Amino acid sequence: MNRNQRKQQKEQTRKILLEAAFSEFGRRGIMATRMSDIAVAAGVSHGTVFAHFENQEALISAVIEEFGEKIALRTHELASQCKGVQELLAVHLLCIEESEAFYTRLVNEARFLPQVARDTFIMIQSAVSFHISQSAQAEMDQGRLIKMPLHLFFNTWVGLVHYYLNNSDLFAGGDSVIKRYGPVLLEHFMSLTRIRQ
Amino acid sequence: MNRNQRKQQKEQTRKILLEAAFSEFGRRGIMATRMSDIAVAAGVSHGTVFAHFENQEALISAVIEEFGEKIALRTHELASQCKGVQELLAVHLLCIEESEAFYTRLVNEARFLPQVARDTFIMIQSAVSFHISQSAQAEMDQGRLIKMPLHLFFNTWVGLVHYYLNNSDLFAGGDSVIKRYGPVLLEHFMSLTRIRQ
Amino acid sequence: MNRNQRKQQKEQTRKILLEAAFSEFGRRGIMATRMSDIAVAAGVSHGTVFAHFENQEALISAVIEEFGEKIALRTHELASQCKGVQELLAVHLLCIEESEAFYTRLVNEARFLPQVARDTFIMIQSAVSFHISQSAQAEMDQGRLIKMPLHLFFNTWVGLVHYYLNNSDLFAGGDSVIKRYGPVLLEHFMSLTRIRQ
Amino acid sequence: MNRNQRKQQKEQTRKILLEAAFSEFGRRGIMATRMSDIAVAAGVSHGTVFAHFENQEALISAVIEEFGEKIALRTHELASQCKGVQELLAVHLLCIEESEAFYTRLVNEARFLPQVARDTFIMIQSAVSFHISQSAQAEMDQGRLIKMPLHLFFNTWVGLVHYYLNNSDLFAGGDSVIKRYGPVLLEHFMSLTRIRQ
DNA sequence: AATGAATGAGACTTCATTCAT
DNA sequence: AATGAATGAAGTCTCATTCAT
Known part of the structure; x- marks a missing residue:
């Protein structure tokens, strides 16, 4: 189902973001990592990060x-x-x-x-x-x-x-x-x- | 002497600034303290901080x-x-x-x-x-x-x-x-x- | 394609910025023109200028x-x-x-x-x-x-x-x-x- | 006379300031020279410059x-x-x-x-x-x-x-x-x- | 859902000018 | 008259967040 695919897709992106953030946090420090660093590391757009996390x-x-x-x-x-x-x-x-x-x-x-x-x-x-x-x-x-x-x-x-x-x-x-x-x-x-x- | 008075005054302000910074650092964290926080805590203007410390x-x-x-x-x-x-x-x-x-x-x-x-x-x-x-x-x-x-x-x-x-x-x-x-x-x-x- | 549209839009803004700067430089002088003058002349926000030019x-x-x-x-x-x-x-x-x-x-x-x-x-x-x-x-x-x-x-x-x-x-x-x-x-x-x- | 001496003294300082400014202007550029540069070059205090020139x-x-x-x-x-x-x-x-x-x-x-x-x-x-x-x-x-x-x-x-x-x-x-x-x-x-x- | 351009609040820093001594 | 410490307006730059597509 399309609905399901979307959900899966979203879940997948979220996972990638979390992993990218985890890695960047380790490398740069948690507070020193910019939202855009994470987007780059995850290979998604800057805006996508905010589509998954309110802030x-x-x-x-x-x-x-x-x-x-x-x-x-x-x-x-x-x-x-x-x-x-x-x-x-x-x-x-x-x-x-x-x-x-x-x-x-x-x-x-x-x-x-x-x-x-x-x-x-x-x-x-x-x-x-x-x-x-x-x-x-x-x-x-x-x-x-x-x-x-x-x-x-x-x-x-x-x-x-x-x-x-x-x-x-x-x-x-x-x-x-x-x-x-x-x-x-x-x-x-x-x-x-x-x-x- | 006037010279000495001035020197003392400057030294005094510097001391106040250092103490204000010391206190603010303890309270807010070192990196999280803004220059303006210190100015306020010391009761001097923003610019004064930079008259005493280059940056x-x-x-x-x-x-x-x-x-x-x-x-x-x-x-x-x-x-x-x-x-x-x-x-x-x-x-x-x-x-x-x-x-x-x-x-x-x-x-x-x-x-x-x-x-x-x-x-x-x-x-x-x-x-x-x-x-x-x-x-x-x-x-x-x-x-x-x-x-x-x-x-x-x-x-x-x-x-x-x-x-x-x-x-x-x-x-x-x-x-x-x-x-x-x-x-x-x-x-x-x-x-x-x-x-x- | 959406990709292209975006690129075009960015290119367009960059062009507007360059032209605004060109004009302001002619009017006010190059060094005398502030970044905000250019932003105003280009009709964009202050931050946009820095999104297009590092400094x-x-x-x-x-x-x-x-x-x-x-x-x-x-x-x-x-x-x-x-x-x-x-x-x-x-x-x-x-x-x-x-x-x-x-x-x-x-x-x-x-x-x-x-x-x-x-x-x-x-x-x-x-x-x-x-x-x-x-x-x-x-x-x-x-x-x-x-x-x-x-x-x-x-x-x-x-x-x-x-x-x-x-x-x-x-x-x-x-x-x-x-x-x-x-x-x-x-x-x-x-x-x-x-x-x- | 004391009055006269003062006047002379003032005239002398003014001259020194003008010469210092002249020299600094040549070296750094006119607009690029700070008031404090001139004071330093003239060997007087920063405030003295303003005692002689309104701005x-x-x-x-x-x-x-x-x-x-x-x-x-x-x-x-x-x-x-x-x-x-x-x-x-x-x-x-x-x-x-x-x-x-x-x-x-x-x-x-x-x-x-x-x-x-x-x-x-x-x-x-x-x-x-x-x-x-x-x-x-x-x-x-x-x-x-x-x-x-x-x-x-x-x-x-x-x-x-x-x-x-x-x-x-x-x-x-x-x-x-x-x-x-x-x-x-x-x-x-x-x-x-x-x-x- | 994803994109990425645009936004603007907020931080640092400079320096002409003021003012108490 | 001279001093120099203090002031604060103004400018550059960063980055989380928004929004139209």
């Missing part, structure tokens, strides 16, 4: 929701197969690395973005937090991790990772800072929290 | 240098009277708290600021790092801290603190996140790194 | 190239049908008269304009010089013109004409100085350089 | 009047000792060369300057014209110069000289175009107008 804020929110959910989902997915905390953290790093450029921008700019963006970001954190905290609690109960408030356990880990992301140019000079430092960070964090026997 | 970048750099150095100096000053790592970290928190809004913006936006700003930021970190690392090394040697690479010790601490700063609205809802969480963070971090006897 | 310099260069080339071409075209020097100089005057206001500004301001403008101006002069010099040489060889270095022949002529253009308000009070004095200047110049028999 | 236009007019008269006078002075047209033209060139930078700017920008400036410029031309025309008439009567309307004789000469001044960068690349081309121009012009025997 800039809506687009930013949509991108963040879309990819936020994807990242959260992916984390869930991988996390459910994990056995211990260490494995979970490794998966966390893997998920970040898969979208490192975008994720880094998000961490950096989250504060200045629309509330939706902020909420989505929190949602991602929650997804990760849920699994990690659960697993950490278990290992604490088993006497394998030092006992501490779960939020501090989580925030120390995330703070450490974000710190490296935020300073990736200093640490990795354009390369993936997770690829280069991820294992070190993981090992370090575990050595701080693991109970030595 | 926006020069103003931003000046503010960051001015207050960056002040913060670094203050850290040095207080740090030299400290005895152990824990006291040092407490002083670090104190120094941050004294300029919390501005410092938070700096942490957040450093990447997008002129090179001078970035350099100044690194200088602040170095001032802190110097004392903390030295002291940490000593305590590791004395068997009071778990042995680990100093940069990881430092980065874990800073990462944790910055994480709370970055999410201060979440954690403290507008209040000083350092005031509210500083002691908890310090205690937590020490418990992770202190050798239990 | 003021680009616009100035484009106008000068566009009309400079047109003038040079027109000179070539008319000149190639001329038989003698006198006819050529008459054609030269005609070409100037066709764009007198703009040409006068160009002569006056060429020095202060972007290099492209300067180059274009030189190109116009060259186009004229080429024909005139060739023809003058021939007539000198035939013993009909006093022998002299060709560049002096040319520069004396151009200097005379430009002098009247530059002082057109004095000589013609707003009217075309070429219309009023052209024939006189031509006759005078010929009488100076023609060999009297 | 920019008044200053420009004063400079042009001052030096216009000086040049006119100097031309008169030298001209009265001249015997023939050729000597007069040589003196004309000499007078121009003595203030070449300023004179060139004046020629170039006269059209865009306040009416007073324009009038002064005309006055200079008249002073020169007076002597040259008188002398030219005499030589025409004596059969040594080709008979022609005096204004055309004069305008051809001035047009030629101004053309070289206007294009001095092309012809002399920063050096004095009069020094380099003056003699050639003079010889050429005379050869055009002198009666060959």
Whole structure:
């Protein structure tokens, strides 16, 4: 049906736009990306962007929701197969690395973005937090991790990772800072929290 | 002398401008503050800002240098009277708290600021790092801290603190996140790194 | 096709802008014309000017190239049908008269304009010089013109004409100085350089 | 007397300002020179300029009047000792060369300057014209110069000289175009107008 | 639905001019 | 009379958003 085709077509363009925005956001920064940059990257006209998103804020929110959910989902997915905390953290790093450029921008700019963006970001954190905290609690109960408030356990880990992301140019000079430092960070964090026997 | 009066007057205005900028940067963000915001906050005309700073970048750099150095100096000053790592970290928190809004913006936006700003930021970190690392090394040697690479010790601490700063609205809802969480963070971090006897 | 329509529309606006600028340049002077003057004269919004020309310099260069080339071409075209020097100089005057206001500004301001403008101006002069010099040489060889270095022949002529253009308000009070004095200047110049028999 | 001293002092500062402006106008162009440039060049404060000249236009007019008269006078002075047209033209060139930078700017920008400036410029031309025309008439009567309307004789000469001044960068690349081309121009012009025997 | 030309609010910057000392 | 800090009007340019096709 023509009606259906149109719908599909529209959905398709929207998808292309979201992906282009995701990529540009990673490259240029979220707030520093112009609407026209996205149009160019998506290979559509400038006006088309506004046919799909009411305004800039809506687009930013949509991108963040879309990819936020994807990242959260992916984390869930991988996390459910994990056995211990260490494995979970490794998966966390893997998920970040898969979208490192975008994720880094998000961490950096989250504060200045629309509330939706902020909420989505929190949602991602929650997804990760849920699994990690659960697993950490278990290992604490088993006497394998030092006992501490779960939020501090989580925030120390995330703070450490974000710190490296935020300073990736200093640490990795354009390369993936997770690829280069991820294992070190993981090992370090575990050595701080693991109970030595 | 008249000459001196004038010089003083100009210096005074410059100081007012720097302070206004410092305050506005803390409130609105560094890049998000318009030159006219600063003029209004300082109670001078728009043109006056440009009589004191060649352009926006020069103003931003000046503010960051001015207050960056002040913060670094203050850290040095207080740090030299400290005895152990824990006291040092407490002083670090104190120094941050004294300029919390501005410092938070700096942490957040450093990447997008002129090179001078970035350099100044690194200088602040170095001032802190110097004392903390030295002291940490000593305590590791004395068997009071778990042995680990100093940069990881430092980065874990800073990462944790910055994480709370970055999410201060979440954690403290507008209040000083350092005031509210500083002691908890310090205690937590020490418990992770202190050798239990 | 829609594509073509759009292209045409844009081309049309660009043309209007160039013509508006050409006219304003002639009226107000090239450097003294503001971008907004051109927008108003063209009947478009301020921003539209920048949608067509990256910046003021680009616009100035484009106008000068566009009309400079047109003038040079027109000179070539008319000149190639001329038989003698006198006819050529008459054609030269005609070409100037066709764009007198703009040409006068160009002569006056060429020095202060972007290099492209300067180059274009030189190109116009060259186009004229080429024909005139060739023809003058021939007539000198035939013993009909006093022998002299060709560049002096040319520069004396151009200097005379430009002098009247530059002082057109004095000589013609707003009217075309070429219309009023052209024939006189031509006759005078010929009488100076023609060999009297 | 104190009153007198003050007056003298004021007169002195005014003179310095006029000379500084004259020099800056020659270097940067008349319209392109900022009031502050002149203050700096004169070694006085920015405000002092306005204590002596109501506004920019008044200053420009004063400079042009001052030096216009000086040049006119100097031309008169030298001209009265001249015997023939050729000597007069040589003196004309000499007078121009003595203030070449300023004179060139004046020629170039006269059209865009306040009416007073324009009038002064005309006055200079008249002073020169007076002597040259008188002398030219005499030589025409004596059969040594080709008979022609005096204004055309004069305008051809001035047009030629101004053309070289206007294009001095092309012809002399920063050096004095009069020094380099003056003699050639003079010889050429005379050869055009002198009666060959 | 897509297009892309046009719009105009808003930011930075310059510089002649004013004014208190 | 001189000073120089402060002023603010005016100009250039950017870019999110609108709209006719």
